[in-house]
Amino acid sequence: MFALLGIAASAGYLVLRPTLYTATSVLLIPGLTTANNTQTTPSNDMSTVIQVVTGASVLSPAGRQVDPSLSLATLRQRVKAVGVATNVLSITAAGETGAQAESLANAVTKQLVAFNTDAGLGAEQSALTALHTDADQLTSQISSLNGEITVATNRLAAESTASAAGNQDSALIITLTTELNQAELQLDGVNSQIAQAGLSGLAAGQGTEVIQRATTASAPSILHKAYTVMIGAIVGLLLSAALILVRHRRDRRLHLRDEVAETVGVPVLISMSAPSRRRSISDWVELFNRYTPSAADHWGVRQALRDLDLGGTPAHLSVLVIAGDTAALAAAAQVAITLSTFGLETVFITRGEHDFATCLRSVCNRFSGQGHNPRPNLQVRNEALPDDAETPALVLTCIVVDSERPELSLTHLVGSTLLATSAGFGTADQLARVAIAASDVGAPLAGVVLTNPDIDDRTSGRFPQVRPNAAPTLLVPNVTSRGLVP
Numbered sequence: 001m002f003a004l005l006g007i008a009a010s011a012g013y014l015v016l017r018p019t020l021y022t023a024t025s026v027l028l029i030p031g032l033t034t035a036n037n038t039q040t041t042p043s044n045d046m047s048t049v050i051q052v053v054t055g056a057s058v059l060s061p062a063g064r065q066v067d068p069s070l071s072l073a074t075l076r077q078r079v080k081a082v083g084v085a086t087n088v089l090s091i092t093a094a095g096e097t098g099a100q101a102e103s104l105a106n107a108v109t110k111q112l113v114a115f116n117t118d119a120g121l122g123a124e125q126s127a128l129t130a131l132h133t134d135a136d137q138l139t140s141q142i143s144s145l146n147g148e149i150t151v152a153t154n155r156l157a158a159e160s161t162a163s164a165a166g167n168q169d170s171a172l173i174i175t176l177t178t179e180l181n182q183a184e185l186q187l188d189g190v191n192s193q194i195a196q197a198g199l200s201g202l203a204a205g206q207g208t209e210v211i212q213r214a215t216t217a218s219a220p221s222i223l224h225k226a227y228t229v230m231i232g233a234i235v236g237l238l239l240s241a242a243l244i245l246v247r248h249r250r251d252r253r254l255h256l257r258d259e260v261a262e263t264v265g266v267p268v269l270i271s272m273s274a275p276s277r278r279r280s281i282s283d284w285v286e287l288f289n290r291y292t293p294s295a296a297d298h299w300g301v302r303q304a305l306r307d308l309d310l311g312g313t314p315a316h317l318s319v320l321v322i323a324g325d326t327a328a329l330a331a332a333a334q335v336a337i338t339l340s341t342f343g344l345e346t347v348f349i350t351r352g353e354h355d356f357a358t359c360l361r362s363v364c365n366r367f368s369g370q371g372h373n374p375r376p377n378l379q380v381r382n383e384a385l386p387d388d389a390e391t392p393a394l395v396l397t398c399i400v401v402d403s404e405r406p407e408l409s410l411t412h413l414v415g416s417t418l419l420a421t422s423a424g425f426g427t428a429d430q431l432a433r434v435a436i437a438a439s440d441v442g443a444p445l446a447g448v449v450l451t452n453p454d455i456d457d458r459t460s461g462r463f464p465q466v467r468p469n470a471a472p473t474l475l476v477p478n479v480t481s482r483g484l485v486p
Contacts, residue, residue: 020078020094023101023214025109027089029116030208046083053081053091053112055193062107066100079108093214105214116208131194138187145180149173252427255454257461263428264419264435268461269304269447272297274327274334276422276452284363287330288374293338301338308416308446314347315394316415319449320434322403323356327451328420332398333360335420335449340378345392347379354400403430406437413443420449423457 029049052058056072059079063070070078078094091108095101156169254260257268273294279287293301310317319332336348350361364382373379379392395415401408403426417438421431435445450461 020096021098021101022092022094023098023105024090024092024212025105025210025214026084026212027091027109027112028209028211029087029089046089049089050081050083051193052115053089053108054079055189058108058111058115062104062111065107065110066095066103070104075104078104088211091214102214109210109213113208113210131190135187135190135194138183138190142180142183142187145176145183149176149180152176253424254426254428254431255424256457256459257423257450257453258459259428260421260423260431260448260450261461263431264445264448266419266435266445266447267307268450269307269418270297270300270331270335270449271453271461272300272331272334272449272451274331274422274451276327278326279330279359281359281362281366284333284360285366285374287333288337288363288367288378288380291334291337293334293341297334297338298341301335302342304418304447304449305339310394310416312415314392317394317396318413318415318417318443319396319398320406320408320417320419320438320445321357321398321400322406322421322426322430322434323354323400324403325420325422325425325451327422328425328449329357329360329398329400331420331449331451332396336396337375337378339394339396340375343377344394345377345379345390347381347385347392347395349381349384349395349397351397351399352401354402357398357400360398401434401437403433406434408437408441408443410441410443413438413441416446417443418447418449419445420451422451423453 054076059075060072062079063072063075080092082090082092084090091105091112093101093105093108095104152169152173156166156173159166159169254263257271261268275283275287308317319335321328321332333348336346340346348364350357350364361382364380367374367380368382385392385395397414399408399413419431419434419438438445448461
């Protein structure tokens with residue numbers, strides 16, 4: 001899930017900020033002379049050349065030559081200069097289209113040639129003087145800003161910071177400080193250009209020549225796009241793993257069969273799927289009329305009958321459901337329906353007054369009041385069987401209990417008692433409280449019906465081990481006048 005979100009985020013990033021086209025031009029920069037012009041160095045100071053290429057004197061006029069024009073900040077992100085060999089400089093420019101990338105690369109190349117040839121040959125001292133002038137102006141600006149900041153700071157000290165004047169001076173100090181930082185950065189850049197020993201040599205270095213004009217732009221790389229998407233997927237997977245670990249460490253609910261069995265001390269006898277959404281009256285009617293147990297559910301209920309060894313006429317089975325566990329409540333009804341498909345005359349009864357089972361009780365009242373059975377061999381009621389009723393083979397009583405204060409009555413619990421719960425619904429404390437309540441009234445749990453187990457759960461839930469059964473095979477239960485027999 002998170003991997004898909006990461007891929008989607010990467011794709012969105014590529015759409016909103018598409019990969020730029022690139023174009024490259026190559027220049028030959030002749031050897032630099034020393035400061036006294038008496039000898040020539042064997043190679044250029046490429047760091048100085050690169051600094052000039054990415055400086056405002058070259059990039060600003062080049063940015064005005066492309067359409068649309070680009071700001072200096074954008075140009076510094078899109079223009080890269082690299083020395084590829086002795087006296088050979090490669091300039092790579094990026095653009096949103098191939099034409100823009102080519103135009104920008106050629107414009108930068110043109111400005112560098114003009115700077116080296118025109119300004120370098122005839123105006124070495126003029127360029128250096130201009131840099132010093134810029135430095136002096138920036139120094140004066142910095143001094144002025146410092147003075148204004150000092151005045152505003154002193155004024156603010158005498159004012160209340162909560163007053164309108166105090167707020168105005170605070171905002172003014174922030175603005176002046178920002179301008180001061182920008183001026184200091186600009187001064188550092190100008191001083192760096194002045195300090196470069198190769199600046200005078202570069203200005204005197206005539207004969208700068210374009211070896212290759214930028215005529216063909218490179219389209220965005222498919223591999224780069226795939227790499228971006230892959231990074232998004234990896235980040236999504238890592239985020240997913242981190243969230244799963246955090247949830248697992250904080251989640252106190254029981255998810256595995258063995259966890260549930262060890263908590264209540266009885267085995268998981270039945271594992272089945274059940275709808276987990278809150279059910280309306282019409283949903284319950286449809287469940288009783290149309291639910292068909294799967295082969296796995298069919299076999300699980302048969303095994304439970306064998307392990308419980310129900311006796312008596314009729315045989316009684318009580319199923320406890322914690323309030324709020326919709327899937328477990330549906331599973332109790334599904335067990336009764338499955339029993340009826342064995343040919344057993346089964347009665348499903350709901351007991352207790354908890355609001356959680358209101359819709360189920362209404363459906364049971366409807367079927368009972370109409371004298372209508374939802375399917376062959378199955379009666380649905382909301383109260384105990386009358387004394388004159390025909391004796392069924394099995395009576396399954398569903399009882400809803402509160403997770404914090406389960407209250408049970410021995411009159412409600414007849415026969416073997418099961419706990420129906422969903423994987424990942426209850427905590428160990430909640431299930432233990434229900435088990436204690438059942439034991440206190442003399443009807444300890446005999447097993448668990450676990451609904452919607454995790455597909456990765458490979459545990460059996462047979463802890464502790466149920467009693468051994470000598471019969472190697474399980475016979476289909478039948479109904480006799482004496483009750484259930486294997």
